[in-house]
Amino acid sequence: MAYSIAIERTSAPKTKPEVSRIGFGTIFTDHMFMLDYETGKGWHSPRVVPYQPITLDPAAKVFHYGQTVFEGLKAFKTADGAISLFRPDMNFRRLNRSNDRLSIPPLDEELALAGLKTLIGVDADWIPAEEGTSLYIRPFIIATQPTLGVAPSRNYLFMIILSPVGAYYAEGINPVKIHVESDYVRAVPGGVGNAKTAGNYAAGLKAQEEAPQGYSQVLWLDGVHRKYIEEVGSMNMFFKINGKVVTPALNGSILEGITRDSMIRLLTHWGVPVEQRQISIDEIAEAHRDGTLEEAFGTGTAAVISPVGELHWQGEKLVIGGGKTGELSARLYDTLTGIQRGTEPDPFGWMVRL
Incomplete structure (x- = not known):
């Protein structure tokens, strides 16, 4: 279906930064996409406009009741100079699942994708081409x-902004250190842990702030028994134990990661056994003690894959694989980033060329 999307180009283009200085999520392109919602009218007025501040009434419900959702995906400059998106349909599908949980009206996924493609077309020259970079x-x-009043809003604003990025972690593909959180709780089944909403991330800041120095993120345990592994703030978790890969099953309080799904499909494609099940921190500690914990890694759109070289739990340091990147972690990273950049075959049809 063809959509009519208005385009207003900036009269003051920004100076593009050197690739070595882009970091992650601090620089934004010249334009953004906007779409309005009004009860009785639906989603309307799709437009690409110059990147700019937005003005909201101080009583806007997002400030008081946290009714907001978001997504994260990437565009890539491929080896042949084309532009590709990685599984964008999955992101907009997940956005609508988050919408449903937060009582936000469903978005037309095809319109959202059309708006994204139009925006990227306008800001295509912002996409970095160097290895390890992308357009977030x-x-x-x-x-x-x-x-004011606790009830779903009657008006919403959908936006898309773009940011050229390098590595999410300063460590890059090198192993990160993760603190296992045992005091605070992120989510429980029946809550909003499986929705990508701002409050989930705000609730995790305190634990990350109080983590011992040198630990990049915290690993959350379940909110009921306080022993079953859930996820890291920005990643789903995987463990390779005695030749088998284990990841926590989706249970209503874990985000359904798109990179998580991609890794599971890659592993299955390679014939590597994968289990999605409940897994306790005690099981991980025991596997570490008996030498069967071979690798650990997190997956997410921002970092793609982050090998975990050390877990800190109740004062004990569990060093994994000698603190080095494991063979399987490296293979997964190289394969998925190769698919994204067009240097590896894409047997699953994940990439959408623009």
């Missing part, structure tokens, strides 16, 4: 009705 894409929805 942040779609999000906020409740804008200027009314």
